[in-house]
Amino acid sequence: MIHYRKILELYHDKISLRGIASSTGNSRPKVTEVIERAKKKGLRCPLEEEMTDQWIEEFLFPEKTMEGSGRQPLNFDYIHEELAKPNVTLSLLHHEYEAECRANEKIPYSYRSFARHYSNYADKYKATLRIRRKPAEIMEVDWAGSTAFIVDRDTGEKVKAYVFVATLPCSQLSYAEATLSMDLHSWITVHNHAFEYFGGVTQIIVPDNLKTGVTKHTLKELILNPTYREMADYYNTVVMPARVRSPKDKGNVEGAVGVISTWIIAALRNTQCFSIDELNEEVWIKLEEFNQRPFTRKKGCRLSAFEEEEKFALSTLPITPYKMSKWNNVKVRPDYHVSVESMFYSVPYEYINREVEVRLTDDLVEVYFNHMRIASHKRLYGKFGQLSSIHDHMPDNHKLFVDQTPEAANEWAESIGPSTLNVVQYILDASQTEKLAVQSIFSLKKSERRYSKYEIERACKMIISMTKRPTVKGIQTILKNNKKNDAEQELKRKTEINKNSYGFTRGAAYYGGKLNDE
Structure with a gap:
């Protein structure tokens, strides 16, 4: 039997490896292996009374307890690390373990024994048991049943403050914050703060069926509040409310609510705060004490378990927090x-x-x-x-009405030509009301449907040469006359061309006649 406890105690007393080997009767390589494994597992002196040689052997070399059975030993550290990965289950790891045993011609453990050994290992030596909860998979949220209070400075009246609690089931790390209301704005705000406190986002959020977050939840239909749904989409997570009247669906936060009600709300019963910010400062002090309280049956605390086994798996936070809508x-x-x-x-x-x-x-x-x-x-x-x-x-029709402005009139006139622009500016300046002037100009603009920009510009140039007081009606008359004159001139031109052009004249021979010289 190797004297594990004595080896560690002598090493703690700074005895040399040669001296430890001589005192315990073990080889120096074995002494070195025990000391290195103890360092890796975090086992240090002084040792507690219950840490016998057998206990230390099971802790440092759990695979040795299985060697006598002739079965393939289990690599518990590997199993624990793999279970932290998405979609990896204990049944998948057992299937891979069986395949490895067949390849090495070893006898595998059954799935039940496989799961039992891992559960015993995790219960003893790890802060989390991943057969139940994966890291960063779920965040359970709820309002505490008990309330805190702040004191009104003017009246001395006690004002209720409601405490929000969020818990990560894997590491049991919790967050708490007091608010003066349980409305939607407060609900979204405390979620943002919880994500900031944890430093990341879980895959799933499990709330209660409060009306602030859940509009309707039946066996056939789930309707979330639009703002709550939008917040979940922003953080790339999913909201899965607990079933109605099923507190076991979020048992971790229910348990955390009870503990926080004792260690935070009840602990602050004699503390007077005059604002919600002062109250939260006290709440967060108590929260840090709560998260750093050592576990009773295993080493570490909620905070150390989170940092070692869950923080790495959280999804990254967006650059800016979700803005309330x-x-x-x-x-x-x-x-x-x-x-x-x-x-x-x-x-x-x-x-x-x-x-x-x-x-x-x-x-x-x-x-x-x-x-x-x-x-x-x-x-x-x-x-x-x-x-x-x-x-x-x-x-x-509304666009046409809205577009009838002096600015639009000038812009249109510029696109036609300088003479048109002069006419438009004169009409705008000379008219008694701007509205009548704009209506008159846009009636001229409609002429574009029948006349080209060249024809409109020419008519405006002609009217400016005729009078110093041009009118839209005068321009329209000129446009009609010009159009008529242009048509008459075009017809006259074609007629003259026809008169001056002669066709081919057939000779007498074509009609059967004879030439005179014959």
Whole structure:
């Protein structure tokens, strides 16, 4: 029998390897192996009374207890590491273990024995048992049943504060934060803070069926609050609420809630805080003490278990945290605008009288129809009744009306020519009202349907040469006369061409006659 305990105690007393080997009757290579394995496993002196030679042997060399059976030893460290990987299960590892045994002509353990040995190993030597929970797979969240309090400075009245709890089942690391409300904004905010505290995101979030996060949950249908669903999509995770009246579905957070109610809420019962920030400072101090309390049956604590066996598996956080958004169902008004907090935002006119969803953030308003975004506006602040209208959302007749401005008139005239621009500017300056002037100019603009830009420019040049007070009606008359004159001249030109052109004249021989000289 190797004297494991004596070897470690002598090494702790700084006895040389030669002296330890001579004292225990073991070879120096064996003494070195025991000391190196103890360093690797974190076993150090002083040793507790229950750590006998047999206990130390099972701890340092668990495979030795299986050698006598003639079966292939199990590599527990390898099994524990592989179970942390996505989609790897104990049954898959047992199948690979059986294949290895057949290749080495060894007898494999049955699956039941395989699982039992790993469970015993993890219970004794590891902070987590991965046969039950994978690292970074689930984050369970809930509100604590007990409440904390802050004191109103003016009245001395106690104001309730609700404590949010998030727990990682694998390492049992927890996060807690107090808020003055359990509304949607608080619910999303504490989720953001929990992700920041853990330094990453789990694959699944398991909440209770509170109405803040879950709209409807039956055997056939699950409808999440749109904001909560959007937050989960932003962090690339999935929300899977616990079944109704099934607390075992989130047993870890239920247990953590009870413990935190004792070690945080009850511990602060005599502490007076005058703001929610002061209360949270005290809560987080108690939280650190809670997460660093040693386990009773194994080495380490919640924080060390998280850092060693779970932190590496968390998904990376986005650069910026999720920004809170609010969703509303509204009906598009006849003026193709939706009303959001007494401000009005346009949507394409085809959606008049349709029910749409509006997503509202601090600086953006987005409108969705059948999960498809149909409009996006910068959010308006200030005086009620402001309009945000997009030109492309209007019907054609509305676009035409809106486009009738002095600026648009000048822009059109510049595209025709300098004479047209002079006429337009004169009409704008000479007219009694801007509206009448613009209407007159745009009636001239309609002439583009019948006349070319050259013809309009020519008519404007002619009217400027005739009078110092050009009118649209005069220009339209000139356009008609010019068109008529151009047509008459074109007809005259063609007639003259026909008169001056002669066809081929057949001779007498063609008709059977004889020439005179014959």
